[in-house]
Amino acid sequence: MVLDAWNQKVSHLNKLFDELTDEQLEKQIARGKNTGVYILGHLAAISNRMIPLLGLGSEVNPELYDPFVEKAEKEVTERPPVKDLRKAWRDINAKLSQLFAGMQPDEWFKRHNSISDADFLKEPHRNKLNVIINRTNHLDYHAGQVVLLKP
């Protein structure tokens, strides 16, 4: 159920990003707020970071984290072209699909890599499945913003 919800939200965002031209994505979602391009890079960066968090390897595009998560949009002077960010978003989703498909059910109930063994004993809900629940919500949070760019 949790993975179904994740996949649905990724599909919804794919559809939104596909419907929007590069020019539309470059607009602010509301006056003075982030652009669609920043959100695209932000989502790709957060999804990349899930790979090490879930103990599944290294990020595909680690260079996205600093400009799209650590920094606010107005602090960033240069960013990759929209085309490259669209590709990074497709690539990370393909990679995550492949990695999730290879996971055994019990693996989802093990600790993720931001929590120590000791803390996990006390808080067993801080497992890998919970990462997906939270990241799915995060996708939808930003989907509600990207949709505003549709004319």
Added chain:
Amino acid sequence: MVLDAWNQKVSHLNKLFDELTDEQLEKQIARGKNTGVYILGHLAAISNRMIPLLGLGSEVNPELYDPFVEKAEKEVTERPPVKDLRKAWRDINAKLSQLFAGMQPDEWFKRHNSISDADFLKEPHRNKLNVIINRTNHLDYHAGQVVLLKP
């Protein structure tokens, strides 16, 4: 984990709504889009509808469904005062907390009321817990919009 995520998102929205004045809530989240007030009514209406969907009784404020879900904002000529919608949102969340606390764990894996027994046999993931997963995402989708009203 699923209920924790739900509670976190309700708290986040409470905080957002509390931070915004009635005047700020009456603004559009982006030019030509829904106002914060409409989203407040919409979320209260959708949460109300969860009560019958989960087989837990009747809605607290059934009159919200038509103007805030069936109809788009521009089709609605009269709406309750913001004060009443804030109260409806608080009331439905208090009611849901109480109802969820009274549910046994196995109850969450039973069918919800929008699916027949026959279909549920084929699609057992369409259970009550899945309603919470989807509605939590829905809360976050609109939280990403309400946050835009912060100056």
